[in-house]
Amino acid sequence: MHESVGQIIISALLANNFVLAMFLGLCPFLGVSGRLDTAFPMGVATTFVMLVASLCAYGLNLLLSAFHLEFLRLISYIVIIASAVQLVEMVLKKYSPGLFRALGIYLPLITTNCAVLGVALFQTAREYTLAQSLAFSFGGGAGFTLALVLMASVRERLQLSDVPGVAQGTALSLMLAGILSLGFMGFAGLGG
Amino acid sequence: MSLENSRNWDEFMEGIWKQNPTFVMILGMCPTLAVTVSAMNAISMGLATTFVLVFSCLLISLMRNVVPKEVRIAIYIVIIATFVTAVDYAIQAISLALYDALGAFIQLIVVNCIILGRAEAHAAKNPPLPAAINALGMGAGFTIGLLSLGVVREILGAGSLFGISLFGASFQPWVIMVLPPGGFFVLGSWLLLFAWWAKRKERLAAAVEVNQHA
């Protein structure tokens, strides 16, 4: 409500990290964080979609509120997000086909990334202004990328370690995520 | 007729055990970790998701022959979003306290990979009854997954179950369990347990074989 743009960015990036504190964007977090060179572009693509979604959601909300059609909010948000993802796909396919292929099925899956819809829903619930909304989505996307990159770095290192058979795979990723989340709790209160 | 029944039963059980969304397919992670701070929240979320799953799959299956391939994903999403909106209002009408506890994750059911995945993989290719039964099984499996987390986190992190205090006032709750890291640790532990159990079965089966050949 009365938070400054800087406070919002820092908070969404660290203290209320989308993945490690708010549990948004977990499916790609557990799925794409195996390698650093796919994790980072995925984070950037998601951040871009978040910014577009945030902008469109703000405009849509103004429109729907003016006509008292709030019950159409969810449907219109998700349709806008699906379209934004299509746009990003087309742009990537044209300008960076290698990256497009590397991200593969995970690119259209950004549509079902809770973090993107989450940005739209949270900014509406908190009644942010346009500047606050964009700051929120930027910080959130950056936080998502940060968590993804951290996870990928650790997992790459672990591939050379002697992990017990029962713990391999998703169980290990989850334990790692828990430790990362624990660490990020130390940022509590940062950003007002 | 009994063959049909056993096939329906298989459809139902598939979602509960062999293709359990939480423990086997690792889908729908966001709500699984976020709302399982208490058993009550876990079960409510599970029921809400099951409702959306069953009705969406039913409608999608009924329309499977008229939906054009090019726009099918968009149409599935719109149908799912419709039922999520309905559930959202239903929960508000039932209990505002529950609505506040589940928060934004009710509306986030729309992007729960389980539903879209089921629609694409199953409902779009099967008649309504098997589609609905399969969806029901998946929803039940998901609810079981949520409950197993919610029960553990609530008992350890708050000393209660469904709001009923178990250990009395002197119990020092393991607060981390109801915080984000706890969610990750508990789910990781469950997966570890299942992996260990599967390995043990393998070892015992191998030992039995060796004995048979010896």
Add this chain to the structure above:
Amino acid sequence: MSIDALPPEATAAQAASSTPTGAMIRTLGLVSAICGLIIVSSYQGTLSAVQANKQIAVERAVFKVLPEAKSIVEYQVTPSGVSVITGELPAGAVKFFGAYDDAGKLNGIAAEGGAKGYGDTVRVLFGYKLDCQCVVGFGVVSMRETPGIGDKILTDKDFLANFVALDAQLNKELSGLANEVKTVKHGTKTKAWEIDAIAGATITSRAVGRAINQSAQALLPLVVPQLDKIRTKS
């Protein structure tokens, strides 16, 4: 990790023959109609129940901070006047609740405020009485603070004692509070407008202080000069 699959739509469009546009539009229209019907009927069907729930929750919250009150009226106030709330809040208006006793006399007013705490926003409702120009109680409307730590604001007796007579006087110009409501470190409270934070739960305590301060600064300068207009329930 190299995944060769292209997005499903691309392969589908390439493989099968395209659906004629007319059929596509008809299907999209049909889907929109069905979905629209479901959404609108569920919205209308639950509307009265949802509004009733919200009303009950609000009343319960106000009666908790102003225990002698028996009924409430929701008002909106602007620099030019006070009126009962009807639908949309006009720009620059602030809404609040007037709480009346059995005889229809104004017992106090209550208003909501919110500020970011450790988790998401902490929303509080506080009660204010004109005779002492002070906050007389607060309740939490919604919060997502750490159980066992942040949620102590609900039960900690010393913290709650802060709000029995929290000074919220207006300054001489009636443009804002004479002294802003502030949360101070545990054990350092010296003034009547300060809130002693809970040791170990500073962030949540600060959120409560900020929420009350922000709301009071916006509301009281508008309402207090016009309180006579709502002294008795109309």
